[in-house]
Amino acid sequence: MLEHDLLSALFPALPLAAGEAEFHAPSIEEFFPPVVLFEGTPFELNRIMIIRLIVTFAIVLFFYLGTRRMRLVPTRFQSVVELGLQFVRVNIAEDLLGKKDGQRFLPLITTIFFLVLGMNITGIIPPFNIAGTSVIGIPLLLAIVVWFAFVYAGLRKSPGKFLRNTLFPPGVPWYFYVIVTPIEFVSTFILRPVTLTLRLTMNMIVGHLLLVLFFSATSFFLYEWQDAGLMRLFSVGTFAFGFAFTLFEIFVAFLQAYVFALLTAVYIQLSLAEEH
Amino acid sequence: MLRAAHAEEAAHNPLIPALPDLLWGAVCFAIILALFWWKVLPAVKKLLDERAAKIEGGIERAEQAQREAAAALDKYNAQLAEARAEAARIREQAREDGKRILVEMREQAQAEAARITAHAQAQIEAERQAAVTSLRSEVGSLAIDLASGVVGESLTDDRRARALVDRFLAELEAEGDGARTAGARTRA
Numbered sequence: 001m002l003e004h005d006l007l008s009a010l011f012p013a014l015p016l017a018a019g020e021a022e023f024h025a026p027s028i029e030e031f032f033p034p035v036v037l038f039e040g041t042p043f044e045l046n047r048i049m050i051i052r053l054i055v056t057f058a059i060v061l062f063f064y065l066g067t068r069r070m071r072l073v074p075t076r077f078q079s080v081v082e083l084g085l086q087f088v089r090v091n092i093a094e095d096l097l098g099k100k101d102g103q104r105f106l107p108l109i110t111t112i113f114f115l116v117l118g119m120n121i122t123g124i125i126p127p128f129n130i131a132g133t134s135v136i137g138i139p140l141l142l143a144i145v146v147w148f149a150f151v152y153a154g155l156r157k158s159p160g161k162f163l164r165n166t167l168f169p170p171g172v173p174w175y176f177y178v179i180v181t182p183i184e185f186v187s188t189f190i191l192r193p194v195t196l197t198l199r200l201t202m203n204m205i206v207g208h209l210l211l212v213l214f215f216s217a218t219s220f221f222l223y224e225w226q227d228a229g230l231m232r233l234f235s236v237g238t239f240a241f242g243f244a245f246t247l248f249e250i251f252v253a254f255l256q257a258y259v260f261a262l263l264t265a266v267y268i269q270l271s272l273a274e275e276h
Numbered sequence: 277m278l279r280a281a282h283a284e285e286a287a288h289n290p291l292i293p294a295l296p297d298l299l300w301g302a303v304c305f306a307i308i309l310a311l312f313w314w315k316v317l318p319a320v321k322k323l324l325d326e327r328a329a330k331i332e333g334g335i336e337r338a339e340q341a342q343r344e345a346a347a348a349l350d351k352y353n354a355q356l357a358e359a360r361a362e363a364a365r366i367r368e369q370a371r372e373d374g375k376r377i378l379v380e381m382r383e384q385a386q387a388e389a390a391r392i393t394a395h396a397q398a399q400i401e402a403e404r405q406a407a408v409t410s411l412r413s414e415v416g417s418l419a420i421d422l423a424s425g426v427v428g429e430s431l432t433d434d435r436r437a438r439a440l441v442d443r444f445l446a447e448l449e450a451e452g453d454g455a456r457t458a459g460a461r462t463r464a
Contacts, residue, residue: 114308
Protein backbone atom coordinates (compact mmCIF):
# COMPACT_ATOMS: atom_id res chain seq x y z
CA MET A 1 0.00 0.00 0.00
CA LEU A 2 2.69 2.41 1.04
CA GLU A 3 4.90 1.30 -1.81
CA HIS A 4 2.11 1.86 -4.26
CA ASP A 5 1.49 5.32 -2.85
CA LEU A 6 5.15 6.19 -3.10
CA LEU A 7 5.33 4.95 -6.68
CA SER A 8 2.24 6.76 -7.85
CA ALA A 9 3.39 9.85 -5.97
CA LEU A 10 6.71 9.83 -7.80
CA PHE A 11 5.28 8.92 -11.19
CA PRO A 12 1.86 10.48 -11.31
CA ALA A 13 1.61 10.19 -15.08
CA LEU A 14 1.97 6.43 -15.21
CA PRO A 15 -1.30 4.81 -14.21
CA LEU A 16 -4.06 6.51 -16.14
CA ALA A 17 -7.66 5.54 -15.90
CA ALA A 18 -8.45 4.13 -19.31
CA GLY A 19 -11.20 5.31 -21.59
CA GLU A 20 -11.48 8.98 -20.59
CA ALA A 21 -11.54 11.30 -23.52
CA GLU A 22 -11.61 14.55 -21.63
CA PHE A 23 -8.63 16.91 -21.74
CA HIS A 24 -7.35 17.88 -18.29
CA ALA A 25 -5.67 21.24 -18.25
CA PRO A 26 -2.89 21.43 -15.67
CA SER A 27 -3.83 23.26 -12.52
CA ILE A 28 -2.08 24.75 -9.55
CA GLU A 29 -2.75 21.46 -7.77
CA GLU A 30 0.25 20.11 -9.71
CA PHE A 31 2.34 21.77 -7.03
CA PHE A 32 0.48 20.27 -4.11
CA PRO A 33 0.76 16.54 -4.65
CA PRO A 34 -0.57 14.13 -2.04
CA VAL A 35 1.42 13.57 1.11
CA VAL A 36 3.47 10.40 1.07
CA LEU A 37 5.10 10.20 4.49
CA PHE A 38 4.69 11.70 7.97
CA GLU A 39 1.19 12.95 7.24
CA GLY A 40 -0.11 15.34 9.86
CA THR A 41 3.34 16.32 11.17
CA PRO A 42 5.28 19.47 10.22
CA PHE A 43 7.61 17.17 8.29
CA GLU A 44 5.03 15.95 5.79
CA LEU A 45 6.79 14.59 2.74
CA ASN A 46 5.19 14.90 -0.65
CA ARG A 47 6.65 14.27 -4.09
CA ILE A 48 8.28 17.70 -4.38
CA MET A 49 9.84 17.48 -0.91
CA ILE A 50 11.28 14.07 -1.83
CA ILE A 51 12.69 15.57 -5.04
CA ARG A 52 14.32 18.32 -2.97
CA LEU A 53 15.95 15.75 -0.71
CA ILE A 54 17.19 13.81 -3.73
CA VAL A 55 18.64 17.00 -5.23
CA THR A 56 20.32 17.85 -1.93
CA PHE A 57 21.80 14.38 -1.79
CA ALA A 58 22.99 14.67 -5.40
CA ILE A 59 24.65 18.05 -4.73
CA VAL A 60 26.36 16.72 -1.61
CA LEU A 61 27.55 13.66 -3.49
CA PHE A 62 28.75 15.64 -6.48
CA PHE A 63 30.75 18.16 -4.49
CA TYR A 64 31.92 15.68 -1.90
CA LEU A 65 33.38 13.41 -4.55
CA GLY A 66 34.66 16.38 -6.54
CA THR A 67 36.60 17.89 -3.64
CA ARG A 68 37.48 14.81 -1.62
CA ARG A 69 41.00 14.37 -2.91
CA MET A 70 41.86 17.50 -4.82
CA ARG A 71 44.98 17.43 -6.95
CA LEU A 72 47.09 20.29 -8.22
CA VAL A 73 46.69 18.85 -11.68
CA PRO A 74 42.96 18.16 -11.73
CA THR A 75 41.28 15.06 -13.05
CA ARG A 76 38.49 15.53 -15.59
CA PHE A 77 35.78 15.32 -12.95
CA GLN A 78 37.61 17.67 -10.60
CA SER A 79 37.96 20.16 -13.46
CA VAL A 80 34.19 20.19 -13.96
CA VAL A 81 33.59 20.75 -10.24
CA GLU A 82 36.25 23.46 -10.12
CA LEU A 83 34.81 25.13 -13.20
CA GLY A 84 31.38 25.39 -11.55
CA LEU A 85 32.80 26.76 -8.31
CA GLN A 86 35.09 29.11 -10.16
CA PHE A 87 32.18 30.53 -12.14
CA VAL A 88 30.41 31.54 -8.92
CA ARG A 89 33.59 32.73 -7.22
CA VAL A 90 35.02 34.80 -10.05
CA ASN A 91 32.04 35.89 -12.13
CA ILE A 92 29.61 36.58 -9.30
CA ALA A 93 31.29 36.99 -5.91
CA GLU A 94 34.69 38.54 -6.70
CA ASP A 95 33.41 40.48 -9.68
CA LEU A 96 30.89 42.39 -7.56
CA LEU A 97 32.31 42.27 -4.04
CA GLY A 98 36.04 42.16 -4.66
CA LYS A 99 38.44 39.54 -3.33
CA LYS A 100 38.01 40.15 0.39
CA ASP A 101 34.26 40.56 0.73
CA GLY A 102 33.73 38.05 -2.05
CA GLN A 103 35.54 35.51 0.09
CA ARG A 104 33.38 36.36 3.11
CA PHE A 105 30.07 35.85 1.37
CA LEU A 106 31.21 33.12 -1.00
CA PRO A 107 29.65 30.20 0.97
CA LEU A 108 26.23 31.86 0.90
CA ILE A 109 26.39 32.83 -2.77
CA THR A 110 27.72 29.43 -3.83
CA THR A 111 25.02 27.66 -1.83
CA ILE A 112 22.29 29.79 -3.35
CA PHE A 113 23.56 29.26 -6.89
CA PHE A 114 23.90 25.50 -6.75
CA LEU A 115 20.81 24.96 -4.59
CA VAL A 116 18.63 26.97 -6.97
CA LEU A 117 20.25 25.42 -10.04
CA GLY A 118 19.81 21.87 -8.74
CA MET A 119 16.22 22.45 -7.67
CA ASN A 120 15.38 24.17 -10.97
CA ILE A 121 16.86 21.56 -13.23
CA THR A 122 14.64 18.76 -11.90
CA GLY A 123 11.85 20.49 -13.79
CA ILE A 124 13.04 18.83 -16.99
CA ILE A 125 14.68 15.66 -15.62
CA PRO A 126 12.54 12.54 -15.76
CA PRO A 127 11.11 11.06 -13.63
CA PHE A 128 10.99 14.17 -11.43
CA ASN A 129 9.60 16.62 -14.01
CA ILE A 130 8.91 19.33 -11.48
CA ALA A 131 11.25 21.93 -10.06
CA GLY A 132 12.01 21.82 -6.36
CA THR A 133 11.82 25.61 -6.41
CA SER A 134 8.32 25.67 -7.88
CA VAL A 135 6.72 25.75 -4.45
CA ILE A 136 7.35 28.96 -2.64
CA GLY A 137 9.11 27.58 0.44
CA ILE A 138 12.69 27.52 -0.84
CA PRO A 139 12.57 30.78 -2.82
CA LEU A 140 11.02 32.55 0.18
CA LEU A 141 13.51 31.02 2.58
CA LEU A 142 16.45 32.02 0.39
CA ALA A 143 15.06 35.55 -0.03
CA ILE A 144 14.83 35.89 3.76
CA VAL A 145 18.39 34.63 4.13
CA VAL A 146 19.54 37.16 1.53
CA TRP A 147 17.64 39.91 3.37
CA PHE A 148 19.47 39.08 6.59
CA ALA A 149 22.75 38.82 4.70
CA PHE A 150 22.64 42.27 3.16
CA VAL A 151 21.29 43.90 6.33
CA TYR A 152 24.04 42.17 8.33
CA ALA A 153 26.68 43.23 5.78
CA GLY A 154 25.57 46.88 5.95
CA LEU A 155 25.19 47.06 9.73
CA ARG A 156 28.49 45.29 10.33
CA LYS A 157 30.40 47.63 8.06
CA SER A 158 28.92 50.90 9.33
CA PRO A 159 25.32 51.14 10.64
CA GLY A 160 25.02 54.89 10.16
CA LYS A 161 26.39 54.92 6.65
CA PHE A 162 24.29 51.93 5.63
CA LEU A 163 21.02 53.45 6.82
CA ARG A 164 21.87 56.89 5.43
CA ASN A 165 22.87 55.52 2.04
CA THR A 166 19.81 53.29 1.91
CA LEU A 167 17.09 55.56 3.26
CA PHE A 168 18.50 59.03 2.61
CA PRO A 169 20.36 58.73 -0.66
CA PRO A 170 22.93 61.54 -0.98
CA GLY A 171 22.48 64.19 -3.64
CA VAL A 172 18.74 64.55 -3.05
CA PRO A 173 17.38 67.84 -1.65
CA TRP A 174 16.34 67.30 1.96
CA TYR A 175 12.63 68.05 1.44
CA PHE A 176 12.40 65.19 -1.08
CA TYR A 177 13.24 62.75 1.69
CA VAL A 178 9.57 62.92 2.69
CA ILE A 179 8.82 60.97 -0.49
CA VAL A 180 12.14 59.28 -1.22
CA THR A 181 12.72 57.71 2.17
CA PRO A 182 9.49 55.66 2.33
CA ILE A 183 10.00 54.56 -1.28
CA GLU A 184 13.59 53.52 -0.56
CA PHE A 185 12.53 51.72 2.59
CA VAL A 186 9.84 49.73 0.82
CA SER A 187 11.98 48.95 -2.20
CA THR A 188 15.00 47.88 -0.18
CA PHE A 189 13.54 46.03 2.77
CA ILE A 190 10.26 44.73 1.35
CA LEU A 191 10.35 44.60 -2.43
CA ARG A 192 13.79 43.04 -2.68
CA PRO A 193 12.86 39.77 -0.94
CA VAL A 194 9.40 39.76 -2.52
CA THR A 195 10.75 40.12 -6.05
CA LEU A 196 13.46 37.53 -5.40
CA THR A 197 10.84 35.05 -4.21
CA LEU A 198 8.24 35.67 -6.86
CA ARG A 199 10.65 35.84 -9.80
CA LEU A 200 11.99 32.39 -9.08
CA THR A 201 8.75 30.72 -8.00
CA MET A 202 6.68 32.07 -10.86
CA ASN A 203 9.30 31.20 -13.46
CA MET A 204 9.31 27.62 -12.28
CA ILE A 205 5.52 27.36 -11.90
CA VAL A 206 4.88 28.77 -15.37
CA GLY A 207 7.61 26.66 -16.93
CA HIS A 208 6.15 23.52 -15.43
CA LEU A 209 2.58 24.39 -16.41
CA LEU A 210 3.66 25.07 -20.00
CA LEU A 211 5.48 21.75 -20.26
CA VAL A 212 2.54 19.87 -18.74
CA LEU A 213 0.16 21.65 -21.08
CA PHE A 214 2.15 20.82 -24.21
CA PHE A 215 2.87 17.21 -23.35
CA SER A 216 -0.59 16.38 -22.04
CA ALA A 217 -2.06 17.99 -25.15
CA THR A 218 0.27 15.83 -27.26
CA SER A 219 -0.90 12.78 -25.35
CA PHE A 220 -4.52 13.84 -25.70
CA PHE A 221 -4.37 14.41 -29.46
CA LEU A 222 -2.28 11.33 -30.11
CA TYR A 223 -4.25 8.63 -28.35
CA GLU A 224 -6.56 9.78 -25.58
CA TRP A 225 -9.01 11.30 -28.01
CA GLN A 226 -10.23 8.17 -29.75
CA ASP A 227 -12.05 9.81 -32.69
CA ALA A 228 -9.68 12.69 -33.24
CA GLY A 229 -9.16 11.99 -36.97
CA LEU A 230 -6.87 14.53 -38.62
CA MET A 231 -6.72 16.45 -35.36
CA ARG A 232 -4.06 13.92 -34.38
CA LEU A 233 -1.58 15.95 -36.43
CA PHE A 234 -1.82 18.66 -33.79
CA SER A 235 0.20 16.34 -31.59
CA VAL A 236 3.26 17.00 -33.77
CA GLY A 237 3.01 20.74 -33.15
CA THR A 238 2.35 20.43 -29.43
CA PHE A 239 5.25 18.01 -29.04
CA ALA A 240 7.56 20.37 -30.94
CA PHE A 241 6.55 23.19 -28.61
CA GLY A 242 7.03 20.94 -25.61
CA PHE A 243 10.51 20.01 -26.80
CA ALA A 244 11.45 23.62 -27.48
CA PHE A 245 10.21 24.69 -24.07
CA THR A 246 12.16 21.87 -22.45
CA LEU A 247 15.35 23.34 -23.92
CA PHE A 248 14.19 26.78 -22.85
CA GLU A 249 13.58 25.50 -19.32
CA ILE A 250 17.21 24.30 -19.14
CA PHE A 251 18.27 27.82 -20.00
CA VAL A 252 15.81 29.30 -17.49
CA ALA A 253 17.07 26.96 -14.78
CA PHE A 254 20.61 28.31 -15.21
CA LEU A 255 19.48 31.87 -15.72
CA GLN A 256 17.30 31.99 -12.59
CA ALA A 257 20.08 30.44 -10.49
CA TYR A 258 22.50 33.02 -11.87
CA VAL A 259 20.07 35.90 -11.32
CA PHE A 260 19.32 34.87 -7.74
CA ALA A 261 23.03 34.53 -6.87
CA LEU A 262 23.93 37.70 -8.74
CA LEU A 263 21.23 39.76 -6.99
CA THR A 264 22.42 38.39 -3.66
CA ALA A 265 25.89 39.71 -4.47
CA VAL A 266 24.49 43.01 -5.77
CA TYR A 267 22.42 43.64 -2.63
CA ILE A 268 25.39 42.87 -0.39
CA GLN A 269 27.59 45.09 -2.53
CA LEU A 270 25.10 47.97 -2.23
CA SER A 271 25.11 47.56 1.55
CA LEU A 272 28.92 47.66 1.64
CA ALA A 273 29.28 50.57 -0.78
CA GLU A 274 30.64 53.84 0.60
CA GLU A 275 28.32 55.91 -1.60
CA HIS A 276 25.55 54.96 -3.92
CA MET B 277 -14.87 13.21 -2.32
CA LEU B 278 -15.42 15.89 -4.93
CA ARG B 279 -16.19 18.44 -2.27
CA ALA B 280 -13.06 17.49 -0.38
CA ALA B 281 -10.99 18.00 -3.52
CA HIS B 282 -12.58 21.40 -4.07
CA ALA B 283 -11.96 22.39 -0.48
CA GLU B 284 -8.35 21.37 -0.87
CA GLU B 285 -8.05 23.36 -4.06
CA ALA B 286 -9.38 26.42 -2.36
CA ALA B 287 -6.87 25.95 0.46
CA HIS B 288 -3.85 25.86 -1.87
CA ASN B 289 -2.50 29.28 -2.60
CA PRO B 290 0.90 29.08 -4.30
CA LEU B 291 1.98 32.28 -2.61
CA ILE B 292 1.47 31.02 0.91
CA PRO B 293 4.17 28.62 2.06
CA ALA B 294 3.16 25.49 3.91
CA LEU B 295 5.10 24.64 7.04
CA PRO B 296 6.59 21.36 5.65
CA ASP B 297 7.62 23.27 2.54
CA LEU B 298 9.61 25.75 4.64
CA LEU B 299 11.00 23.10 6.96
CA TRP B 300 12.26 20.80 4.22
CA GLY B 301 13.56 23.80 2.29
CA ALA B 302 15.46 24.88 5.39
CA VAL B 303 16.87 21.38 5.84
CA CYS B 304 18.12 21.27 2.24
CA PHE B 305 19.55 24.78 2.51
CA ALA B 306 21.30 24.02 5.79
CA ILE B 307 22.86 20.82 4.48
CA ILE B 308 24.17 22.45 1.31
CA LEU B 309 25.37 25.58 3.11
CA ALA B 310 27.24 23.44 5.64
CA LEU B 311 28.75 21.41 2.82
CA PHE B 312 30.07 24.47 1.01
CA TRP B 313 31.09 26.39 4.12
CA TRP B 314 33.02 23.67 5.94
CA LYS B 315 33.99 21.20 3.30
CA VAL B 316 34.03 22.28 -0.32
CA LEU B 317 35.13 25.91 -0.28
CA PRO B 318 37.99 25.46 2.25
CA ALA B 319 39.26 22.51 0.18
CA VAL B 320 39.11 24.58 -3.00
CA LYS B 321 40.74 27.57 -1.31
CA LYS B 322 43.57 25.38 -0.06
CA LEU B 323 44.00 23.92 -3.51
CA LEU B 324 44.07 27.33 -5.17
CA ASP B 325 46.60 28.58 -2.64
CA GLU B 326 48.76 25.54 -3.27
CA ARG B 327 48.48 25.99 -7.00
CA ALA B 328 49.36 29.68 -6.74
CA ALA B 329 52.29 28.84 -4.45
CA LYS B 330 53.46 26.22 -6.90
CA ILE B 331 53.28 28.60 -9.85
CA GLU B 332 54.98 31.35 -7.87
CA GLY B 333 57.58 28.83 -6.70
CA GLY B 334 58.20 27.83 -10.31
CA ILE B 335 58.65 31.43 -11.35
CA GLU B 336 60.89 32.03 -8.34
CA ARG B 337 63.01 28.99 -9.24
CA ALA B 338 63.30 30.11 -12.85
CA GLU B 339 64.39 33.56 -11.72
CA GLN B 340 66.88 32.00 -9.34
CA ALA B 341 68.31 29.88 -12.16
CA GLN B 342 68.55 32.95 -14.36
CA ARG B 343 70.33 34.88 -11.64
CA GLU B 344 72.77 32.04 -11.15
CA ALA B 345 73.42 31.80 -14.88
CA ALA B 346 74.02 35.53 -15.08
CA ALA B 347 76.39 35.35 -12.09
CA ALA B 348 78.28 32.47 -13.69
CA LEU B 349 78.56 34.42 -16.94
CA ASP B 350 79.89 37.47 -15.10
CA LYS B 351 82.39 35.35 -13.25
CA TYR B 352 83.52 33.67 -16.45
CA ASN B 353 83.89 37.01 -18.20
CA ALA B 354 85.87 38.39 -15.28
CA GLN B 355 88.14 35.37 -15.33
CA LEU B 356 88.60 35.72 -19.06
CA ALA B 357 89.50 39.39 -18.72
CA GLU B 358 91.89 38.57 -15.90
CA ALA B 359 93.52 35.85 -17.98
CA ARG B 360 93.89 38.24 -20.90
CA ALA B 361 95.47 40.86 -18.68
CA GLU B 362 97.77 38.23 -17.21
CA ALA B 363 98.83 37.11 -20.67
CA ALA B 364 99.49 40.68 -21.75
CA ARG B 365 101.49 41.29 -18.59
CA ILE B 366 103.59 38.17 -19.17
CA ARG B 367 104.19 39.16 -22.79
CA GLU B 368 105.29 42.62 -21.74
CA GLN B 369 107.55 41.17 -19.09
CA ALA B 370 109.12 38.82 -21.61
CA ARG B 371 109.69 41.64 -24.02
CA GLU B 372 111.40 43.70 -21.32
CA ASP B 373 113.45 40.74 -20.19
CA GLY B 374 114.56 40.12 -23.76
CA LYS B 375 115.57 43.73 -24.17
CA ARG B 376 117.49 43.71 -20.93
CA ILE B 377 119.27 40.45 -21.78
CA LEU B 378 120.20 41.84 -25.18
CA VAL B 379 121.67 44.97 -23.61
CA GLU B 380 123.60 42.95 -21.04
CA MET B 381 124.98 40.64 -23.67
CA ARG B 382 126.02 43.53 -25.82
CA GLU B 383 127.82 45.12 -22.89
CA GLN B 384 129.50 41.86 -22.07
CA ALA B 385 130.63 41.42 -25.67
CA GLN B 386 131.97 44.93 -25.80
CA ALA B 387 133.87 44.42 -22.56
CA GLU B 388 135.27 41.18 -23.84
CA ALA B 389 136.32 42.80 -27.06
CA ALA B 390 138.01 45.65 -25.18
CA ARG B 391 139.77 43.18 -22.95
CA ILE B 392 141.02 41.17 -25.90
CA THR B 393 142.19 44.30 -27.68
CA ALA B 394 144.05 45.55 -24.62
CA HIS B 395 145.69 42.16 -24.15
CA ALA B 396 146.80 42.04 -27.76
CA GLN B 397 148.25 45.54 -27.59
CA ALA B 398 150.15 44.69 -24.42
CA GLN B 399 151.57 41.59 -26.06
CA ILE B 400 152.52 43.49 -29.19
CA GLU B 401 154.28 46.14 -27.06
CA ALA B 402 156.17 43.48 -25.13
CA GLU B 403 157.24 41.76 -28.29
CA ARG B 404 158.31 45.05 -29.78
CA GLN B 405 160.41 45.80 -26.67
CA ALA B 406 161.97 42.37 -26.91
CA ALA B 407 162.69 42.89 -30.62
CA VAL B 408 164.18 46.34 -29.95
CA THR B 409 166.43 44.98 -27.20
CA SER B 410 167.62 41.99 -29.22
CA LEU B 411 168.09 44.16 -32.29
CA ARG B 412 170.12 46.71 -30.35
CA SER B 413 172.54 44.05 -29.03
CA GLU B 414 172.86 42.32 -32.35
CA VAL B 415 173.34 45.56 -34.28
CA GLY B 416 175.99 46.51 -31.71
CA SER B 417 178.01 43.32 -32.12
CA LEU B 418 177.65 43.41 -35.87
CA ALA B 419 178.88 46.98 -36.00
CA ILE B 420 181.83 46.23 -33.74
CA ASP B 421 182.73 43.20 -35.81
CA LEU B 422 182.56 45.36 -38.86
CA ALA B 423 184.57 48.19 -37.34
CA SER B 424 187.18 45.74 -36.03
CA GLY B 425 187.57 44.42 -39.41
CA VAL B 426 187.86 47.97 -40.83
CA VAL B 427 190.29 49.54 -38.29
CA GLY B 428 192.17 46.34 -37.55
CA GLU B 429 192.02 47.07 -34.00
CA SER B 430 190.47 44.92 -31.49
CA LEU B 431 187.63 46.48 -29.94
CA THR B 432 186.88 43.57 -27.79
CA ASP B 433 187.60 45.51 -24.71
CA ASP B 434 184.12 45.69 -23.29
CA ARG B 435 184.15 49.11 -21.78
CA ARG B 436 185.39 50.83 -24.86
CA ALA B 437 183.30 48.76 -27.16
CA ARG B 438 180.07 49.63 -25.30
CA ALA B 439 180.96 53.29 -25.31
CA LEU B 440 181.55 53.15 -29.00
CA VAL B 441 178.30 51.41 -29.71
CA ASP B 442 176.37 53.84 -27.53
CA ARG B 443 177.84 56.79 -29.33
CA PHE B 444 177.06 55.25 -32.66
CA LEU B 445 173.53 54.54 -31.74
CA ALA B 446 173.05 57.99 -30.33
CA GLU B 447 174.23 59.46 -33.58
CA LEU B 448 171.95 57.15 -35.41
CA GLU B 449 168.99 58.16 -33.34
CA ALA B 450 169.82 61.81 -33.66
CA GLU B 451 169.97 61.46 -37.41
CA GLY B 452 166.69 59.64 -37.37
CA ASP B 453 165.16 62.39 -35.19
CA GLY B 454 166.50 65.09 -37.43
CA ALA B 455 165.08 63.35 -40.51
CA ARG B 456 161.68 62.93 -38.81
CA THR B 457 161.58 66.55 -37.72
CA ALA B 458 162.58 67.67 -41.20
CA GLY B 459 159.82 65.45 -42.64
CA ALA B 460 157.25 66.93 -40.27
CA ARG B 461 158.39 70.43 -41.12
CA THR B 462 158.17 69.76 -44.84
CA ARG B 463 154.64 68.37 -44.40
CA ALA B 464 153.67 71.40 -42.38
